[in-house]
Amino acid sequence: MFPIRDHNPSGQKPVVTYALIVANVLIFFSYAGMLGQPVHIAGFFGDWAMIPARISGGDGFYTLISSMFLHGGWLHLAGNMLFLWIFGDNVEDKMGRAAFLRFYLLAGVAAAGAQYLTAPLSDVPMVGASGAIAGVMGAYLLLFPKARVDVLMIFIIFFRIFAIPAWAVLILWFAMQFLGGIGSDSGAAGVAYWAHAGGFAAGLIMCLPLWQRLGGQEFWRAHHGHPPHPVARYSLSQSRIPKRRKRRGPWG
16 A cells, blocks of 8 residues: 555646655666675665764764665665655645755754664664655645545555545554554664654654644635645546457357
8 A cells, every 4th residue: 555646736846856856866876786786885875874873973974964865776766756756746835945955854864863863873774765755744744634645555466546635644654654663673674664753753843834824724724635726636547458248159
């Protein structure tokens, strides 16, 4: 189960969101050839990934930012960019481009900080834009709680797309990260659950002043919890395979 798009295109072209996606993709391509070479990729991540033990030693503070532009594989990159594409445009639209870029970077730093606090002596590198994107998702929840988000539900060979309110998708996602963090070893390799939860909480909190300037609950009521733009409607394309009528046999 994962979101694939929302029904709320932004009022202007989300230049910063697109630029962040391009930057992440280009940076990934610059070192993708090392992913099959353990020694080389370990050295690369040792220089640019966020390693809590290194931070505790008073070194590598720049990795709080550089780590959010690195990814551990193709699926890691694709999943993060999909979430940024879905939720970034509307948040950028309300914040403005420069403010959104600052917000994104600060959310990423807050996410890395949250992960660091749970295991300050860990030597496991942390990479990924998911903490910063979690901050964007927290802001989206505060600003547009009733926006419709299409979620692809997959169960074995059955799949279907459902339109679900953003608050349900995002609160469920946050709960999964929080529970995952409680049930995981923060110092071991794996999913950085606390970075996700911390980034989400930081994004929601940092967005509060904007929400209040927009009118708070009056902003919700004025737009019914949706972005103030016409709702996009999607329909799945029908199959072009012609249907063949079944001939009736002699027994009907």
